[in-house]
Amino acid sequence: MSTANPTAAHPGAASPARRVAAQASFETRAILRNGEQLLVTIVVPVLLLVGLVRTSLVELDTAGATRIDFVTPGVLALACVTTAFTSQSIATAFDRRNGVLRLLATTPLGRGGLLAGKILGVLAVEVVQVVVIGGVALALGWQPVLAGLLPAAGLLLLGTAAFTALALLLAGTLRAEGVLAVANLVLVLLVVGGGLIVPPSELPGALAHLAAFLPSGALGEGLRGALLGTGVPALSVVVLVAWTAAFGAGAGRLFRWH
Amino acid sequence: MPTTDAPSGAAVVARGLRKTYGGRDVVDGLDLQATAGAVTAVLGPNGAGKTTTVECCEGLRTPDGGTVRVLGLDPVADAVRLRPRVGVMLQDGGLPTGVRAGEMLRHVAAMYAAPRDLGELSARLGLDAFARTTVRRLSGGQRQRLALAAAVVGRPEVVFLDEPSAGLDPQSRHAVWDLVRELRAEGVAVVLTTHLMAEAEDLADRVHVVDHGRVIASGSVPELVASGPGTSPTIRLDARPGLDVDALQEHLGALDGGTWTVAEPSPGEYTVAGRTGPATLAALTAWLADHDVLARRIAVGRRTLEDVFLDLTGRHLR
Incomplete structure (x- = not known):
């Protein structure tokens, strides 16, 4: 083995914190400047929020809560999925195809720094989403249970972990065009029947039992429990942790850089 | 290690x-x-x-x-x-x-x-x-x-x-x-x-x-460029395509009894390789005159890197 201290400073490299911060800011700007990404991550959730609150096109049993209090947690769950999953899988798939991942892996950033930068970039976009969606919801009369804010933030982090891992699993194994199609299709399916906005128990047939075990249903139920003050179901946390572990292990084993 | x-x-x-x-x-x-x-x-x-x-x-x-x-x-x-x-x-x-x-x-x-x-x-x-x-x-x-x-x-x-x-x-x-x-x-x-x-x-x-x-x-x-066969200068000739390279090869061989390789790697561009000397050019232009061929260019030079490359890797497309 070499006697050189492996943790010694690399004279040519910027500090790890600076590299990851640069990558996170680069990723965040790339998403916020891309029209299609903005449409999916900001415009669609806000339109859904306003549409579901101001119209009764979709029947919802709110169990006594106001419609805005009931819908907002689900829209926040959807926002998390659009950024951590849809937007991230598509961006990563095209970066992979264009060799961006390989090029950045040869710079001092490395593969670990690239991953850290991506996760921080997702979280930064989610902060923007929470501010915009939360602001619109408050203007529409949303009254979240304050004691639920911290558990809700924790659930959003867990949901981000699960869906980012799924995004990387998809982006690292399929062709870019395939990821584009699958990511959008999965998003629509999860909105309609995944338990994000409409609770699993109100879904038809087998979905009523299945959706609570999907990461989408777990995230939606968890956020509703936290922000409506009925408590976070333990099942939500267990399901999200399990999916994060499964997707993470899959991505770690199957992700192809080329 | x-x-x-x-x-x-x-x-x-x-x-x-x-x-x-x-x-x-x-x-x-x-x-x-x-x-x-x-x-x-x-x-x-x-x-x-x-x-x-x-x-x-x-x-x-x-x-x-x-x-x-x-x-x-x-x-x-x-x-x-x-x-x-x-x-x-x-x-x-x-x-x-x-x-x-x-x-x-x-x-x-x-x-x-x-x-x-x-x-x-x-x-x-x-x-x-x-x-x-x-x-x-x-x-x-x-x-x-x-x-x-x-x-x-x-x-x-x-x-x-x-x-x-x-x-x-x-x-x-x-x-x-x-x-x-x-x-x-x-x-x-x-x-x-x-x-x-x-x-x-x-x-x-x-x-x-x-x-x-x-x-x-x-x-x-x-x-x-110096290694490999044909270290004596190669003649490059541009003329109308389709000349009888075998006949030219024989003509040059008859002159000095040596071995000559005449090839047309692309239409109208010929290479003439052998023991090139001052008499070679005279023999070549005489043969061209006999066949009523006007050369557009005759150049004498050593091999280029491209010649070496094509000799080593072959001329077939891939």
Whole structure:
């Protein structure tokens, strides 16, 4: 083995914190400047929020809560999925195809720094989403249970972990065009029947039992429990942790850089 | 662990490198060396294994056999220590399409403690004209120049350039070559893959000709050109296509009893190889006059790198 201290400073490299911060800011700007990404991550959730609150096109049993209090947690769950999953899988798939991942892996950033930068970039976009969606919801009369804010933030982090891992699993194994199609299709399916906005128990047939075990249903139920003050179901946390572990292990084993 | 037995100055050493995809040996026992302060060209036809070889040196692929050392380190195991010292230009560019050119270069520069001066680098590669254009809208040549800038912005000691001149106009190509020469003068080890003969002839201190995953010839350009068959000058003749090369070969053979090879590698362009002497030209032009053929050009010269390359790798398309 070499006697050189492996943790010694690399004279040519910027500090790890600076590299990851640069990558996170680069990723965040790339998403916020891309029209299609903005449409999916900001415009669609806000339109859904306003549409579901101001119209009764979709029947919802709110169990006594106001419609805005009931819908907002689900829209926040959807926002998390659009950024951590849809937007991230598509961006990563095209970066992979264009060799961006390989090029950045040869710079001092490395593969670990690239991953850290991506996760921080997702979280930064989610902060923007929470501010915009939360602001619109408050203007529409949303009254979240304050004691639920911290558990809700924790659930959003867990949901981000699960869906980012799924995004990387998809982006690292399929062709870019395939990821584009699958990511959008999965998003629509999860909105309609995944338990994000409409609770699993109100879904038809087998979905009523299945959706609570999907990461989408777990995230939606968890956020509703936290922000409506009925408590976070333990099942939500267990399901999200399990999916994060499964997707993470899959991505770690199957992700192809080329 | 094998010790680093690289001679001093050897920045890149590959020994017996092997890489297999789906049961096919893309790189098959390849030996290669590149020295600091020199340009090493890896020359070969498409599919010869050039890109896979440099990707193994860059730590992007793990070899299935053999050893690679870059600056005495293993490109995969010692990646963290190597990355700040190695610059890479990928064949497909590796540029994200949605960002502006200038932003991309600033981003790569942020990964290094003491990057090159971006203004000076942008000016000499002509990046200023499109710094505010998104990568998606850049021409192929503009992308190549941006990718080259990203490869050298961190002041690397070793630079890998995979087909740096692909798609460049002559002005851009000379700007790129000037920068490569300057890197060499600064003591950087430059490894470039190319199938442009002119690039290898003009730039390379050492050429490795690669085919079917192996190095089939190595040396400086003069060494490569001097080696092999036909060290006496070859005559190049341009005339109307379809001349009877066998008859011309016989005519020249009858003159001195030697063996002559007359070929028409592309229509209307002939090569005449043998013991070329002053009498050869007289015999050749006499034969042309007898057949009422007006030559557009007759040149006498030694082999070019392209001749060597085609002799070594064959003339068939792939």
